[in-house]
Amino acid sequence: MLLAIDAGNTNVVxxxxxVSGQAREIRARWRIATDPRRTADEYAVWLSQLLALEGFARDDVSAVVISTVVPRALHNLQVLASKYFGGDALIAGRAPLEWGVSIDVDEPASLGADRAVNTIAAHALHAGDLIVIDFGTATTVDFSDYKGAYKGGIIAPGINLSLDALVAAAAKLPRIAIEAPAVNSVIGRNTVDQMNIGIYWGYLAMIEGLVARMKAEVGRPVKVIATGGLATLFERHTAVFDAIEPDLTIQGLAIMWQGAHIG
Structure with a gap:
Protein backbone atom coordinates (compact mmCIF):
# COMPACT_ATOMS: atom_id res chain seq x y z
CA MET A 1 0.00 0.00 0.00
CA LEU A 2 0.96 3.62 -0.52
CA LEU A 3 1.67 5.93 2.41
CA ALA A 4 0.71 9.44 1.28
CA ILE A 5 1.94 12.31 3.45
CA ASP A 6 0.62 15.87 3.18
CA ALA A 7 2.68 18.23 5.36
CA GLY A 8 0.77 21.46 5.87
CA ASN A 9 1.46 24.49 8.00
CA THR A 10 -0.74 23.28 10.87
CA ASN A 11 -0.93 19.49 10.54
CA VAL A 12 0.81 16.63 8.76
CA VAL A 13 -1.72 14.17 7.37
CA VAL A 19 -3.89 1.35 -5.07
CA SER A 20 -5.03 -1.20 -7.64
CA GLY A 21 -4.72 -0.24 -11.30
CA GLN A 22 -6.46 3.12 -11.56
CA ALA A 23 -8.47 2.58 -8.37
CA ARG A 24 -7.64 4.18 -5.04
CA GLU A 25 -9.08 3.47 -1.60
CA ILE A 26 -8.05 5.33 1.52
CA ARG A 27 -7.86 2.66 4.21
CA ALA A 28 -6.79 4.86 7.13
CA ARG A 29 -5.74 8.42 7.85
CA TRP A 30 -4.07 10.17 10.77
CA ARG A 31 -2.85 13.68 11.52
CA ILE A 32 -0.26 15.17 13.81
CA ALA A 33 0.68 18.79 14.55
CA THR A 34 3.34 20.10 12.20
CA ASP A 35 6.69 20.48 13.93
CA PRO A 36 9.80 20.68 11.73
CA ARG A 37 11.87 19.52 14.72
CA ARG A 38 10.01 16.21 14.96
CA THR A 39 12.47 13.44 14.09
CA ALA A 40 11.97 10.44 11.84
CA ASP A 41 12.19 8.22 14.92
CA GLU A 42 9.39 10.11 16.64
CA TYR A 43 7.20 9.85 13.55
CA ALA A 44 7.95 6.13 13.34
CA VAL A 45 6.94 5.36 16.93
CA TRP A 46 3.69 7.32 16.59
CA LEU A 47 2.82 5.93 13.18
CA SER A 48 3.68 2.31 14.02
CA GLN A 49 1.25 2.38 16.93
CA LEU A 50 -1.53 3.85 14.79
CA LEU A 51 -0.94 1.34 12.00
CA ALA A 52 -1.24 -1.47 14.54
CA LEU A 53 -4.47 -0.06 15.95
CA GLU A 54 -5.95 -0.20 12.43
CA GLY A 55 -4.70 -3.76 11.88
CA PHE A 56 -1.75 -2.86 9.64
CA ALA A 57 2.02 -3.21 9.94
CA ARG A 58 4.95 -1.21 8.60
CA ASP A 59 5.61 -3.99 6.10
CA ASP A 60 2.22 -3.26 4.50
CA VAL A 61 3.64 0.04 3.20
CA SER A 62 5.40 -0.46 -0.12
CA ALA A 63 5.90 3.17 -1.18
CA VAL A 64 5.83 6.68 0.27
CA VAL A 65 4.85 9.93 -1.47
CA ILE A 66 5.11 13.37 0.11
CA SER A 67 3.70 16.82 -0.53
CA THR A 68 4.86 19.66 1.71
CA VAL A 69 4.54 23.41 2.08
CA VAL A 70 6.94 23.33 5.06
CA PRO A 71 10.43 22.84 3.60
CA ARG A 72 12.04 22.26 7.02
CA ALA A 73 9.75 19.29 7.66
CA LEU A 74 10.74 17.45 4.49
CA HIS A 75 14.09 16.01 5.55
CA ASN A 76 12.77 14.10 8.56
CA LEU A 77 9.86 12.74 6.50
CA GLN A 78 12.32 11.53 3.88
CA VAL A 79 14.39 9.85 6.60
CA LEU A 80 11.20 8.24 7.91
CA ALA A 81 10.56 6.71 4.48
CA SER A 82 14.09 5.43 3.93
CA LYS A 83 14.78 4.22 7.48
CA TYR A 84 11.43 2.70 8.42
CA PHE A 85 9.66 1.94 5.13
CA GLY A 86 12.60 0.69 3.11
CA GLY A 87 12.78 3.14 0.22
CA ASP A 88 13.14 6.72 -0.90
CA ALA A 89 9.98 8.81 -0.82
CA LEU A 90 8.76 10.43 -4.01
CA ILE A 91 8.24 14.19 -3.65
CA ALA A 92 5.38 15.93 -5.45
CA GLY A 93 6.76 18.39 -7.98
CA ARG A 94 10.12 16.62 -8.36
CA ALA A 95 11.08 13.94 -10.86
CA PRO A 96 9.44 11.55 -11.48
CA LEU A 97 6.40 13.32 -9.98
CA GLU A 98 6.51 16.53 -12.01
CA TRP A 99 3.21 18.38 -12.09
CA GLY A 100 2.34 17.38 -15.64
CA VAL A 101 -0.01 20.36 -15.93
CA SER A 102 0.59 23.95 -16.96
CA ILE A 103 1.21 26.34 -14.03
CA ASP A 104 0.20 29.49 -15.87
CA VAL A 105 1.07 32.20 -13.32
CA ASP A 106 3.77 34.86 -12.99
CA GLU A 107 5.88 32.86 -10.50
CA PRO A 108 5.20 29.12 -11.02
CA ALA A 109 7.91 28.07 -8.56
CA SER A 110 6.15 29.90 -5.71
CA LEU A 111 2.93 27.90 -6.00
CA GLY A 112 2.35 25.73 -2.93
CA ALA A 113 2.64 22.01 -3.61
CA ASP A 114 -0.75 21.32 -2.05
CA ARG A 115 -2.46 23.69 -4.50
CA ALA A 116 -0.83 22.05 -7.50
CA VAL A 117 -1.71 18.58 -6.18
CA ASN A 118 -5.31 19.70 -5.53
CA THR A 119 -5.57 20.93 -9.12
CA ILE A 120 -4.39 17.59 -10.48
CA ALA A 121 -6.80 15.67 -8.26
CA ALA A 122 -9.76 17.94 -9.00
CA HIS A 123 -9.39 17.47 -12.75
CA ALA A 124 -9.00 13.72 -12.37
CA LEU A 125 -12.35 13.67 -10.54
CA HIS A 126 -14.29 16.45 -12.30
CA ALA A 127 -14.47 17.85 -15.83
CA GLY A 128 -14.52 21.45 -17.03
CA ASP A 129 -13.40 24.74 -15.53
CA LEU A 130 -12.92 24.35 -11.78
CA ILE A 131 -12.59 26.46 -8.67
CA VAL A 132 -10.98 24.61 -5.76
CA ILE A 133 -11.45 26.03 -2.26
CA ASP A 134 -9.12 24.59 0.37
CA PHE A 135 -9.96 25.42 3.99
CA GLY A 136 -6.64 25.12 5.79
CA THR A 137 -4.30 27.36 7.77
CA ALA A 138 -4.91 29.74 4.90
CA THR A 139 -8.02 29.49 2.76
CA THR A 140 -7.09 29.29 -0.91
CA VAL A 141 -9.46 29.75 -3.84
CA ASP A 142 -7.85 28.48 -7.05
CA PHE A 143 -9.03 28.52 -10.65
CA SER A 144 -7.95 25.99 -13.26
CA ASP A 145 -9.34 25.85 -16.79
CA TYR A 146 -11.01 22.98 -18.60
CA LYS A 147 -7.61 21.84 -19.93
CA GLY A 148 -6.37 21.38 -16.36
CA ALA A 149 -4.02 24.38 -16.41
CA TYR A 150 -3.63 26.23 -13.12
CA LYS A 151 -4.41 29.89 -13.86
CA GLY A 152 -4.15 31.56 -10.44
CA GLY A 153 -6.16 32.18 -7.32
CA ILE A 154 -6.59 33.83 -3.95
CA ILE A 155 -4.98 33.42 -0.53
CA ALA A 156 -6.96 34.55 2.53
CA PRO A 157 -6.41 33.98 6.25
CA GLY A 158 -7.95 30.70 7.40
CA ILE A 159 -10.95 30.89 9.69
CA ASN A 160 -8.99 29.62 12.72
CA LEU A 161 -6.23 32.13 12.01
CA SER A 162 -8.81 34.93 11.81
CA LEU A 163 -10.34 33.91 15.13
CA ASP A 164 -6.90 33.62 16.78
CA ALA A 165 -6.00 37.13 15.64
CA LEU A 166 -9.30 38.55 16.92
CA VAL A 167 -8.98 36.96 20.36
CA ALA A 168 -5.30 37.89 20.67
CA ALA A 169 -5.95 41.54 19.84
CA ALA A 170 -9.07 42.07 21.97
CA ALA A 171 -8.49 41.43 25.67
CA LYS A 172 -12.15 40.98 26.67
CA LEU A 173 -13.16 38.60 23.89
CA PRO A 174 -13.27 34.91 24.85
CA ARG A 175 -12.06 32.01 22.76
CA ILE A 176 -15.04 30.33 21.11
CA ALA A 177 -15.60 27.18 19.09
CA ILE A 178 -16.14 27.67 15.38
CA GLU A 179 -19.60 26.35 14.60
CA ALA A 180 -22.73 27.27 12.69
CA PRO A 181 -24.91 29.64 14.75
CA ALA A 182 -28.01 28.02 16.24
CA VAL A 183 -30.27 30.57 14.52
CA ASN A 184 -29.98 32.43 11.23
CA SER A 185 -30.26 35.88 12.77
CA VAL A 186 -27.22 38.10 12.35
CA ILE A 187 -28.20 40.33 15.27
CA GLY A 188 -26.35 38.79 18.18
CA ARG A 189 -27.72 39.28 21.68
CA ASN A 190 -24.52 38.58 23.59
CA THR A 191 -20.77 38.67 23.02
CA VAL A 192 -20.31 34.98 22.20
CA ASP A 193 -23.23 34.98 19.73
CA GLN A 194 -21.93 38.15 18.10
CA MET A 195 -18.47 36.62 17.68
CA ASN A 196 -19.94 33.41 16.31
CA ILE A 197 -22.02 35.35 13.79
CA GLY A 198 -19.08 37.48 12.74
CA ILE A 199 -16.72 34.55 12.31
CA TYR A 200 -19.13 32.08 10.71
CA TRP A 201 -21.43 34.21 8.55
CA GLY A 202 -18.68 36.73 7.85
CA TYR A 203 -16.34 34.02 6.61
CA LEU A 204 -19.06 32.38 4.54
CA ALA A 205 -19.97 35.73 2.99
CA MET A 206 -16.32 36.23 2.06
CA ILE A 207 -16.19 32.82 0.34
CA GLU A 208 -19.44 33.39 -1.54
CA GLY A 209 -18.31 36.85 -2.61
CA LEU A 210 -14.89 35.73 -3.82
CA VAL A 211 -16.37 32.81 -5.78
CA ALA A 212 -18.97 35.09 -7.38
CA ARG A 213 -16.29 37.55 -8.46
CA MET A 214 -14.06 34.77 -9.80
CA LYS A 215 -16.94 33.21 -11.76
CA ALA A 216 -17.82 36.59 -13.25
CA GLU A 217 -14.20 37.10 -14.33
CA VAL A 218 -13.97 33.64 -15.91
CA GLY A 219 -17.23 34.20 -17.79
CA ARG A 220 -17.96 30.48 -18.30
CA PRO A 221 -19.71 27.83 -16.21
CA VAL A 222 -17.40 26.80 -13.38
CA LYS A 223 -17.72 23.90 -10.93
CA VAL A 224 -16.73 24.66 -7.33
CA ILE A 225 -14.92 21.95 -5.34
CA ALA A 226 -14.33 22.35 -1.60
CA THR A 227 -11.73 20.50 0.46
CA GLY A 228 -10.03 20.81 3.82
CA GLY A 229 -11.17 19.95 7.31
CA LEU A 230 -13.64 22.82 7.64
CA ALA A 231 -15.37 22.43 4.27
CA THR A 232 -18.23 20.43 5.75
CA LEU A 233 -18.79 23.13 8.39
CA PHE A 234 -20.22 25.46 5.74
CA GLU A 235 -21.89 22.90 3.50
CA ARG A 236 -25.35 23.08 5.10
CA HIS A 237 -25.58 26.85 4.85
CA THR A 238 -24.48 27.65 1.32
CA ALA A 239 -25.12 26.54 -2.24
CA VAL A 240 -21.71 27.73 -3.42
CA PHE A 241 -20.12 24.24 -3.41
CA ASP A 242 -20.88 21.82 -6.22
CA ALA A 243 -18.89 19.01 -4.56
CA ILE A 244 -16.88 18.37 -1.42
CA GLU A 245 -13.75 16.24 -1.70
CA PRO A 246 -12.37 15.99 1.86
CA ASP A 247 -9.27 14.03 0.83
CA LEU A 248 -8.40 15.94 -2.33
CA THR A 249 -4.68 16.36 -1.61
CA ILE A 250 -4.25 12.72 -0.61
CA GLN A 251 -6.14 11.65 -3.73
CA GLY A 252 -3.88 13.88 -5.80
CA LEU A 253 -0.73 12.32 -4.35
CA ALA A 254 -2.06 8.85 -5.10
CA ILE A 255 -3.01 9.91 -8.64
CA MET A 256 0.47 11.31 -9.25
CA TRP A 257 2.08 8.14 -7.88
CA GLN A 258 -0.14 6.02 -10.14
CA GLY A 259 0.83 8.13 -13.12
CA ALA A 260 4.52 7.61 -12.45
CA HIS A 261 4.12 3.84 -12.07
CA ILE A 262 1.39 3.06 -14.61
CA GLY A 263 1.92 5.70 -17.26
Missing amino acids: FALVE
Whole structure:
Protein backbone atom coordinates (compact mmCIF):
# COMPACT_ATOMS: atom_id res chain seq x y z
CA MET A 1 0.00 0.00 0.00
CA LEU A 2 0.96 3.62 -0.52
CA LEU A 3 1.67 5.93 2.41
CA ALA A 4 0.71 9.44 1.28
CA ILE A 5 1.94 12.31 3.45
CA ASP A 6 0.62 15.87 3.18
CA ALA A 7 2.68 18.23 5.36
CA GLY A 8 0.77 21.46 5.87
CA ASN A 9 1.46 24.49 8.00
CA THR A 10 -0.74 23.28 10.87
CA ASN A 11 -0.93 19.49 10.54
CA VAL A 12 0.81 16.63 8.76
CA VAL A 13 -1.72 14.17 7.37
CA PHE A 14 -0.69 10.55 6.82
CA ALA A 15 -2.98 8.30 4.77
CA LEU A 16 -2.72 4.65 3.86
CA VAL A 17 -3.98 4.24 0.31
CA GLU A 18 -4.66 0.92 -1.38
CA VAL A 19 -3.89 1.35 -5.07
CA SER A 20 -5.03 -1.20 -7.64
CA GLY A 21 -4.72 -0.24 -11.30
CA GLN A 22 -6.46 3.12 -11.56
CA ALA A 23 -8.47 2.58 -8.37
CA ARG A 24 -7.64 4.18 -5.04
CA GLU A 25 -9.08 3.47 -1.60
CA ILE A 26 -8.05 5.33 1.52
CA ARG A 27 -7.86 2.66 4.21
CA ALA A 28 -6.79 4.86 7.13
CA ARG A 29 -5.74 8.42 7.85
CA TRP A 30 -4.07 10.17 10.77
CA ARG A 31 -2.85 13.68 11.52
CA ILE A 32 -0.26 15.17 13.81
CA ALA A 33 0.68 18.79 14.55
CA THR A 34 3.34 20.10 12.20
CA ASP A 35 6.69 20.48 13.93
CA PRO A 36 9.80 20.68 11.73
CA ARG A 37 11.87 19.52 14.72
CA ARG A 38 10.01 16.21 14.96
CA THR A 39 12.47 13.44 14.09
CA ALA A 40 11.97 10.44 11.84
CA ASP A 41 12.19 8.22 14.92
CA GLU A 42 9.39 10.11 16.64
CA TYR A 43 7.20 9.85 13.55
CA ALA A 44 7.95 6.13 13.34
CA VAL A 45 6.94 5.36 16.93
CA TRP A 46 3.69 7.32 16.59
CA LEU A 47 2.82 5.93 13.18
CA SER A 48 3.68 2.31 14.02
CA GLN A 49 1.25 2.38 16.93
CA LEU A 50 -1.53 3.85 14.79
CA LEU A 51 -0.94 1.34 12.00
CA ALA A 52 -1.24 -1.47 14.54
CA LEU A 53 -4.47 -0.06 15.95
CA GLU A 54 -5.95 -0.20 12.43
CA GLY A 55 -4.70 -3.76 11.88
CA PHE A 56 -1.75 -2.86 9.64
CA ALA A 57 2.02 -3.21 9.94
CA ARG A 58 4.95 -1.21 8.60
CA ASP A 59 5.61 -3.99 6.10
CA ASP A 60 2.22 -3.26 4.50
CA VAL A 61 3.64 0.04 3.20
CA SER A 62 5.40 -0.46 -0.12
CA ALA A 63 5.90 3.17 -1.18
CA VAL A 64 5.83 6.68 0.27
CA VAL A 65 4.85 9.93 -1.47
CA ILE A 66 5.11 13.37 0.11
CA SER A 67 3.70 16.82 -0.53
CA THR A 68 4.86 19.66 1.71
CA VAL A 69 4.54 23.41 2.08
CA VAL A 70 6.94 23.33 5.06
CA PRO A 71 10.43 22.84 3.60
CA ARG A 72 12.04 22.26 7.02
CA ALA A 73 9.75 19.29 7.66
CA LEU A 74 10.74 17.45 4.49
CA HIS A 75 14.09 16.01 5.55
CA ASN A 76 12.77 14.10 8.56
CA LEU A 77 9.86 12.74 6.50
CA GLN A 78 12.32 11.53 3.88
CA VAL A 79 14.39 9.85 6.60
CA LEU A 80 11.20 8.24 7.91
CA ALA A 81 10.56 6.71 4.48
CA SER A 82 14.09 5.43 3.93
CA LYS A 83 14.78 4.22 7.48
CA TYR A 84 11.43 2.70 8.42
CA PHE A 85 9.66 1.94 5.13
CA GLY A 86 12.60 0.69 3.11
CA GLY A 87 12.78 3.14 0.22
CA ASP A 88 13.14 6.72 -0.90
CA ALA A 89 9.98 8.81 -0.82
CA LEU A 90 8.76 10.43 -4.01
CA ILE A 91 8.24 14.19 -3.65
CA ALA A 92 5.38 15.93 -5.45
CA GLY A 93 6.76 18.39 -7.98
CA ARG A 94 10.12 16.62 -8.36
CA ALA A 95 11.08 13.94 -10.86
CA PRO A 96 9.44 11.55 -11.48
CA LEU A 97 6.40 13.32 -9.98
CA GLU A 98 6.51 16.53 -12.01
CA TRP A 99 3.21 18.38 -12.09
CA GLY A 100 2.34 17.38 -15.64
CA VAL A 101 -0.01 20.36 -15.93
CA SER A 102 0.59 23.95 -16.96
CA ILE A 103 1.21 26.34 -14.03
CA ASP A 104 0.20 29.49 -15.87
CA VAL A 105 1.07 32.20 -13.32
CA ASP A 106 3.77 34.86 -12.99
CA GLU A 107 5.88 32.86 -10.50
CA PRO A 108 5.20 29.12 -11.02
CA ALA A 109 7.91 28.07 -8.56
CA SER A 110 6.15 29.90 -5.71
CA LEU A 111 2.93 27.90 -6.00
CA GLY A 112 2.35 25.73 -2.93
CA ALA A 113 2.64 22.01 -3.61
CA ASP A 114 -0.75 21.32 -2.05
CA ARG A 115 -2.46 23.69 -4.50
CA ALA A 116 -0.83 22.05 -7.50
CA VAL A 117 -1.71 18.58 -6.18
CA ASN A 118 -5.31 19.70 -5.53
CA THR A 119 -5.57 20.93 -9.12
CA ILE A 120 -4.39 17.59 -10.48
CA ALA A 121 -6.80 15.67 -8.26
CA ALA A 122 -9.76 17.94 -9.00
CA HIS A 123 -9.39 17.47 -12.75
CA ALA A 124 -9.00 13.72 -12.37
CA LEU A 125 -12.35 13.67 -10.54
CA HIS A 126 -14.29 16.45 -12.30
CA ALA A 127 -14.47 17.85 -15.83
CA GLY A 128 -14.52 21.45 -17.03
CA ASP A 129 -13.40 24.74 -15.53
CA LEU A 130 -12.92 24.35 -11.78
CA ILE A 131 -12.59 26.46 -8.67
CA VAL A 132 -10.98 24.61 -5.76
CA ILE A 133 -11.45 26.03 -2.26
CA ASP A 134 -9.12 24.59 0.37
CA PHE A 135 -9.96 25.42 3.99
CA GLY A 136 -6.64 25.12 5.79
CA THR A 137 -4.30 27.36 7.77
CA ALA A 138 -4.91 29.74 4.90
CA THR A 139 -8.02 29.49 2.76
CA THR A 140 -7.09 29.29 -0.91
CA VAL A 141 -9.46 29.75 -3.84
CA ASP A 142 -7.85 28.48 -7.05
CA PHE A 143 -9.03 28.52 -10.65
CA SER A 144 -7.95 25.99 -13.26
CA ASP A 145 -9.34 25.85 -16.79
CA TYR A 146 -11.01 22.98 -18.60
CA LYS A 147 -7.61 21.84 -19.93
CA GLY A 148 -6.37 21.38 -16.36
CA ALA A 149 -4.02 24.38 -16.41
CA TYR A 150 -3.63 26.23 -13.12
CA LYS A 151 -4.41 29.89 -13.86
CA GLY A 152 -4.15 31.56 -10.44
CA GLY A 153 -6.16 32.18 -7.32
CA ILE A 154 -6.59 33.83 -3.95
CA ILE A 155 -4.98 33.42 -0.53
CA ALA A 156 -6.96 34.55 2.53
CA PRO A 157 -6.41 33.98 6.25
CA GLY A 158 -7.95 30.70 7.40
CA ILE A 159 -10.95 30.89 9.69
CA ASN A 160 -8.99 29.62 12.72
CA LEU A 161 -6.23 32.13 12.01
CA SER A 162 -8.81 34.93 11.81
CA LEU A 163 -10.34 33.91 15.13
CA ASP A 164 -6.90 33.62 16.78
CA ALA A 165 -6.00 37.13 15.64
CA LEU A 166 -9.30 38.55 16.92
CA VAL A 167 -8.98 36.96 20.36
CA ALA A 168 -5.30 37.89 20.67
CA ALA A 169 -5.95 41.54 19.84
CA ALA A 170 -9.07 42.07 21.97
CA ALA A 171 -8.49 41.43 25.67
CA LYS A 172 -12.15 40.98 26.67
CA LEU A 173 -13.16 38.60 23.89
CA PRO A 174 -13.27 34.91 24.85
CA ARG A 175 -12.06 32.01 22.76
CA ILE A 176 -15.04 30.33 21.11
CA ALA A 177 -15.60 27.18 19.09
CA ILE A 178 -16.14 27.67 15.38
CA GLU A 179 -19.60 26.35 14.60
CA ALA A 180 -22.73 27.27 12.69
CA PRO A 181 -24.91 29.64 14.75
CA ALA A 182 -28.01 28.02 16.24
CA VAL A 183 -30.27 30.57 14.52
CA ASN A 184 -29.98 32.43 11.23
CA SER A 185 -30.26 35.88 12.77
CA VAL A 186 -27.22 38.10 12.35
CA ILE A 187 -28.20 40.33 15.27
CA GLY A 188 -26.35 38.79 18.18
CA ARG A 189 -27.72 39.28 21.68
CA ASN A 190 -24.52 38.58 23.59
CA THR A 191 -20.77 38.67 23.02
CA VAL A 192 -20.31 34.98 22.20
CA ASP A 193 -23.23 34.98 19.73
CA GLN A 194 -21.93 38.15 18.10
CA MET A 195 -18.47 36.62 17.68
CA ASN A 196 -19.94 33.41 16.31
CA ILE A 197 -22.02 35.35 13.79
CA GLY A 198 -19.08 37.48 12.74
CA ILE A 199 -16.72 34.55 12.31
CA TYR A 200 -19.13 32.08 10.71
CA TRP A 201 -21.43 34.21 8.55
CA GLY A 202 -18.68 36.73 7.85
CA TYR A 203 -16.34 34.02 6.61
CA LEU A 204 -19.06 32.38 4.54
CA ALA A 205 -19.97 35.73 2.99
CA MET A 206 -16.32 36.23 2.06
CA ILE A 207 -16.19 32.82 0.34
CA GLU A 208 -19.44 33.39 -1.54
CA GLY A 209 -18.31 36.85 -2.61
CA LEU A 210 -14.89 35.73 -3.82
CA VAL A 211 -16.37 32.81 -5.78
CA ALA A 212 -18.97 35.09 -7.38
CA ARG A 213 -16.29 37.55 -8.46
CA MET A 214 -14.06 34.77 -9.80
CA LYS A 215 -16.94 33.21 -11.76
CA ALA A 216 -17.82 36.59 -13.25
CA GLU A 217 -14.20 37.10 -14.33
CA VAL A 218 -13.97 33.64 -15.91
CA GLY A 219 -17.23 34.20 -17.79
CA ARG A 220 -17.96 30.48 -18.30
CA PRO A 221 -19.71 27.83 -16.21
CA VAL A 222 -17.40 26.80 -13.38
CA LYS A 223 -17.72 23.90 -10.93
CA VAL A 224 -16.73 24.66 -7.33
CA ILE A 225 -14.92 21.95 -5.34
CA ALA A 226 -14.33 22.35 -1.60
CA THR A 227 -11.73 20.50 0.46
CA GLY A 228 -10.03 20.81 3.82
CA GLY A 229 -11.17 19.95 7.31
CA LEU A 230 -13.64 22.82 7.64
CA ALA A 231 -15.37 22.43 4.27
CA THR A 232 -18.23 20.43 5.75
CA LEU A 233 -18.79 23.13 8.39
CA PHE A 234 -20.22 25.46 5.74
CA GLU A 235 -21.89 22.90 3.50
CA ARG A 236 -25.35 23.08 5.10
CA HIS A 237 -25.58 26.85 4.85
CA THR A 238 -24.48 27.65 1.32
CA ALA A 239 -25.12 26.54 -2.24
CA VAL A 240 -21.71 27.73 -3.42
CA PHE A 241 -20.12 24.24 -3.41
CA ASP A 242 -20.88 21.82 -6.22
CA ALA A 243 -18.89 19.01 -4.56
CA ILE A 244 -16.88 18.37 -1.42
CA GLU A 245 -13.75 16.24 -1.70
CA PRO A 246 -12.37 15.99 1.86
CA ASP A 247 -9.27 14.03 0.83
CA LEU A 248 -8.40 15.94 -2.33
CA THR A 249 -4.68 16.36 -1.61
CA ILE A 250 -4.25 12.72 -0.61
CA GLN A 251 -6.14 11.65 -3.73
CA GLY A 252 -3.88 13.88 -5.80
CA LEU A 253 -0.73 12.32 -4.35
CA ALA A 254 -2.06 8.85 -5.10
CA ILE A 255 -3.01 9.91 -8.64
CA MET A 256 0.47 11.31 -9.25
CA TRP A 257 2.08 8.14 -7.88
CA GLN A 258 -0.14 6.02 -10.14
CA GLY A 259 0.83 8.13 -13.12
CA ALA A 260 4.52 7.61 -12.45
CA HIS A 261 4.12 3.84 -12.07
CA ILE A 262 1.39 3.06 -14.61
CA GLY A 263 1.92 5.70 -17.26
